[in-house]
Amino acid sequence: MARREVFANIYEQVTGWRFAVIAFLMIIGIGVLYYFNQLGRQVEEREKKYVLLYAAGIKFFVEKSVESTCDYTFVQEVLEANETVPSILVQNGVPISNVNITELEDTTRQWKPKDKEMILYSKIAEMSEEHPPIELFIGKDKVSLYYSNSLLAKQLRYFPYVLLGIFLIFGSLAFIAYSSSRKAEQNRVWVGLAKETAHQLGTPISALMAWVEVLRSNPEFDASIGDEMEKDVKRLETITTRFSNIGSIPQMSEETIAPLVEQTLTYLGRRISTKVKVHFESQLPDNLKVKLNTHLFEWVIENLCKNAVDAMGGIGELFVKLTPIGKNNIAIDITDTGKGISKNNLRKVFRPGFSTKKRGWGLGLTLAKRIIENYHDGKLFVKETQVDKGTTFRIVLETA
DSSP, rough: OOOSOOOOOOOTHHHHHHHHHHHHHHHHHHHHHHHHHHHHHHHHHHHHHHHHHHHHHHHHHHHSSTTTTOHHHHHHHHHHHHOOOEEEEEETTTTHHHHHGGGGTTTTTTOOOHHHHHHHHHHHHHHHSSSSSEEEEEEEEEEEEEEEEOOOHHHHHHHHHHHHHHHHHHHHHHHHHHHHHHHHHHHHHHHHHHHHHHHHHHHHHHHHHHHHHHHHHHTSOHHHHHHHHHHHHHHHHHHHHHHTTTTSSSOOOEEEEEHHHHHEEEEEEEOTTEEEEEEEESSOOOEEEEEEEEEHHHHHHHHHHHHHHHTTTTOOOEEEEEEEETTTTEEEEEOOOOOOOHHHHTTTTTTTTTSSSSSOOOHHHHHHHHHHIIIIOOOEEEEEEEETEEEEEEEEBBBO
């Protein structure tokens, strides 16, 4: 049977807009990366021209004799203009000049020749990996000018990623705030619906109790029928109490877990299909207690068992097993031999309004999960499922 969404979800009806927004943001991100990449390339090309000009200036100085009448002022200004690009001039494998090496700019330190050489050789190795050296001849000697990008060029290289990272963080925070607001809105709807249901059930339940007493006053009325009717009316009162507790802080008490689960199964066994065989097994100590709210916890067990019966179409076997796990936790496994859950529906089974049944609000599993995880600090999840073979839901609770 195809799945059916009972409630229209406005957030899922704008899927096309979501894709459009994501595509638009991706285009912006790619555009930002491309722009800064081009900008970084331009800065690197400009710095390369600075280095070539710097090399030409050095060559001019060396080749011209001291007695030359040439005006060196302009060349001196060219050499001094390089204030950002680190460069090292190497002749015959030995560094003979350097500029803008930040490690050597500490004037408060007295540099030893060996320490200075180690730093220069280390920088030469780094520069050779970043850019090939510029080869030039000064007279008959071949020299190599090693250089690396300035701090500005390196910052431009990483700045777009930092910028996109900041946008991503702010976007994530905005999405979290939006999702929290959305969940809070849904919670208010479910809480309001539950409390209104409990309020509306109060009057007819009181009337039913009165009618049971009227029937009991008739001598010809079968008392056993009256007892069963009274049990059902009390069950309705319990259900009303459960709905009233939704959205409120429930009163918790330490209860012996195994008898409570068995008692709930006994009640259900008389009111579900006779073609469903219920098996109960407990590996817990008889006196093991768990802190819980009895009304809400019984509701969870009932919901899971009723869903299991529906999944089996009223024919099959239902297994409920209680086992200890770890030192302070217990597991309650509810297994059916029904149709299982498909992969497409597996991540949606706890979503409000989701149902594969012809009738139903699709709230049972949602409320069950919230009761276990929000009120009892436990876990409720699908342990395993196989299509046409069955499903196992697991509840994990901490012992008292």
